[in-house]
Amino acid sequence: METYLRMADLPYQNYFDGKLSPQGKMPWIEYNHKKVSGTEFIIDFLEEKLGVNLNKHLGPHERAVSRAVTKMVEEHLYWTLAYCQWVENLHETQKMVSLFGPFSDLLKWIFCHLTKGIVKREMYGHGIGRFSEEEMYTLMEKDMRTLAGLLGDKKYIMGSTISTVDATVFGHLAQAMWTLPGTRPERLIKGELINLAMYCERIRRKFWPEWHHDDDNTLYESEESSEASKTYSPLQDFSFYSRTETFDEEGNSISQTPDTDYTGHSLFDSDVDMDEYRDHEQCQEEVYTALEETIVLDSAVTYCSDYFNRISFCVIVQVD
Secondary structure: OHHHHHHOOOOEEEEOOOOOOOOOOOOEEEEOOEEEEOHHHHHHHHHHHHOOOOOOOOOHHHHHHHHHHHHHHHHHHHHHHHHHHHHHOHHHHHHHOOOOOOOHHHHHHHHHHHHHHHHHHHHHHHOHHHOOHHHHHHHHHHHHHHHHHHHOOOOEOOEOOOOHHHHHHHHHHHHHHHOOOOOHHHHHHOOOOHHHHHHHHHHHHHHOOOOOOOOOOOOOOOHHHHHHHOOOOOOOOOOOEOOOOOOOOOOOOOOOOOOEOOOOOEOOHHHOOOOOOOOHHHHHHHHOOOOOEEEEEEEOOOOOOOOOOOOEEEEEEEOO
């Protein structure tokens, strides 16, 4: 959800109190006191109210393909990655959970094992949890290979221009890239399906410029960009975030050119070796913008600890 807001250039604010929607679900939003839950309904609502549309360049056939891919990722790949995160790789996941206090280690252990039980129960109810571990990984690999084949050598899933499906795909593949060390999905995406790794890195740099991940084993990153990333702190929770100060007058389209990020760097695979970003202070200043409408995003980690794909809800408020 948060990646979509950045792609659509909609300012928002993060909260982390973990409240559920009136339907007991996440994600959910509140815009001028109106509550909307569910990612698909949230996007429809934002398109209607704010005039944003990441899919306006797609034809009817492409929109159908986009929806089919979205549902494959949300209703199928999601569960196999959740299994890898919270069942098979629970020990590593426990290290990523941030809890503080005298009993933080005990609380992390309790939280992670409770979540493991919830994930296994819900996977069984879904049906995918009734298969063996090997069968689940077979399904996961098929889904990832499908995404790799569909992406091919394109910049984004549906072509040279970003669309809504990219927020969904990136949010899930980011887990395999950065939160599942040593697991099958990580080996697959950083090995045989390297085009998916380049795709994730491209989106991360374009829409999360303030977040850098140190990984000495990422062969698709140049030595220069790896060194540059070490000069920045991890992703911070800014009070308000907006990718640009103004919207495009014709359709609120993304302000960057199709081939560059906000610094002017190329985002093609052959140009992954990027120069250093502007210093961190400048990067911080650009996310604080004069807002007429503010989207407030509240996120709570449930099934995945990954920053990009956590189960989130957002609250949208009108600022006078």
